[in-house]
Amino acid sequence: MAQAHKGGKLNHKINAYIMGDFFSGKTTLGLQLAKLHDENGEPIRLLVIDCESNGVSFALDELEEDGVDLDNVYTVWTQSLAEVTHYIEQVANGKPLHELGPDGEELDEYVLDAKGRPFVPTAIFLDGATILKMTCQQSLLNLSRKRARVRATRDGLIGEAKAVAIDGAGLEYKDYNSLNFSGQELILDLTGSNVHWIISAREKKETKSVKVGGQIQSVETGKIVSDAFKGAEFNASTVLRLFRDEDDPDTVKMQVLKDRSKTWAVGQIVENPTILDMQPMIDKHSGKDVVIKNTMDQAVETEMKIYQEKAGITETESEEDSTPALDLETLRKDVKKYHSKMNPEQRKQFSDRIKAENIPTSLGKIEDTNILSRVVVIAKEILEAE
Numbered sequence: 001m002a003q004a005h006k007g008g009k010l011n012h013k014i015n016a017y018i019m020g021d022f023f024s025g026k027t028t029l030g031l032q033l034a035k036l037h038d039e040n041g042e043p044i045r046l047l048v049i050d051c052e053s054n055g056v057s058f059a060l061d062e063l064e065e066d067g068v069d070l071d072n073v074y075t076v077w078t079q080s081l082a083e084v085t086h087y088i089e090q091v092a093n094g095k096p097l098h099e100l101g102p103d104g105e106e107l108d109e110y111v112l113d114a115k116g117r118p119f120v121p122t123a124i125f126l127d128g129a130t131i132l133k134m135t136c137q138q139s140l141l142n143l144s145r146k147r148a149r150v151r152a153t154r155d156g157l158i159g160e161a162k163a164v165a166i167d168g169a170g171l172e173y174k175d176y177n178s179l180n181f182s183g184q185e186l187i188l189d190l191t192g193s194n195v196h197w198i199i200s201a202r203e204k205k206e207t208k209s210v211k212v213g214g215q216i217q218s219v220e221t222g223k224i225v226s227d228a229f230k231g232a233e234f235n236a237s238t239v240l241r242l243f244r245d246e247d248d249p250d251t252v253k254m255q256v257l258k259d260r261s262k263t264w265a266v267g268q269i270v271e272n273p274t275i276l277d278m279q280p281m282i283d284k285h286s287g288k289d290v291v292i293k294n295t296m297d298q299a300v301e302t303e304m305k306i307y308q309e310k311a312g313i314t315e316t317e318s319e320e321d322s323t324p325a326l327d328l329e330t331l332r333k334d335v336k337k338y339h340s341k342m343n344p345e346q347r348k349q350f351s352d353r354i355k356a357e358n359i360p361t362s363l364g365k366i367e368d369t370n371i372l373s374r375v376v377v378i379a380k381e382i383l384e385a386e
Helices: 026-035 056-065 081-092 129-154 159-167 173-191 275-284 296-311 315-322 328-340 344-356 369-384
Strands: 015-020 046-050 073-077 098-100 106-110 123-127 196-212 215-226 238-244 252-259 269-271
Touching: 015 026, 015 173, 015 215, 026 046, 026 056, 026 123, 026 196, 026 238, 026 252, 026 275, 046 081, 056 073, 081 123, 081 129, 081 173, 081 328, 106 328, 129 159, 129 173, 129 196, 173 196, 328 369, 344 369
Parallel strands: 015 196, 015 238, 046 073, 046 123, 123 196
Antiparallel strands: 098 106, 196 215, 238 252, 252 269
16 A cells, blocks of 8 residues: 655654674664664663674673663564564554563563563664574575475485485575565564664675686675675665774774765764764654555555456465465464464463463474464454454
């Protein structure tokens, strides 16, 4: 669905993409969001999604030393894009965060902020987009090997021939497209969440394939690029690269690659940068309430229907041909989504139904898609009963 607004109504949030090598200061800079104040003058309530599983805890100690109340910072550790998306959806819907149990299940108790209120984030720092890309790549690679196994069985391959066909399977063209789509959608989801956000990623030397002596070889282009979802940074308003000074390793430097916020000049090199420089941009847009939502899924569905009509494909035929096999990651995402919409009474009903059917309460440990599918059905029935 198209969106529109009158001039001057759009609320420009901090949308920053930070790239850099190991120990270049990405985590420290991203966590500085917690030092800012929102449009209402209150301290930022920061949701930190840590995919690297290191560094954040040490940097939080520095924040506390600088006077930040860590009750306004809540950290979630995950390397699953589906779980990251789940949290972004909660933030976008203005829902308070729930405490998590030992197996990652959401409890009825809310996380509380520094004022004792249910914790509703006003900013997100996603630390480690590179890890998310690696997780998605591995998942798609496993899917490709499953496809190869099906084809090998269909073609009658056995023994070593079948093993070679399966082990040699790599990402297919559609897998790369799916990977890039996931990265673009992640950034658009963050942008449509109505909060400030920063995402960090490692960097790498860009390479391209060229023919040398009749053989295809990978050669470096001399350019440094983000080592995460390809092109994801294009949808960020601000793109920064951090690096250490070769002559003075204790000095962090920042190269400004893009900045629509006008906080820094493009091409500028900033020594020991701070996100505090972006506070004036927040203050400038106080009171503006229009945020552009992510409608990529809706746009794809709309265009798909148009192509179907042109091709003479009925809705029923389309559903029969394109129904995807349910996977654990998708089912877990659905369970979290429905569970987050339940009130305390519905959550109790859900828990009682799960136990009554002898389904393990540690849903994160269930590896059977049939069981998880049943859990999704139970969750939907409870929500639809209201």
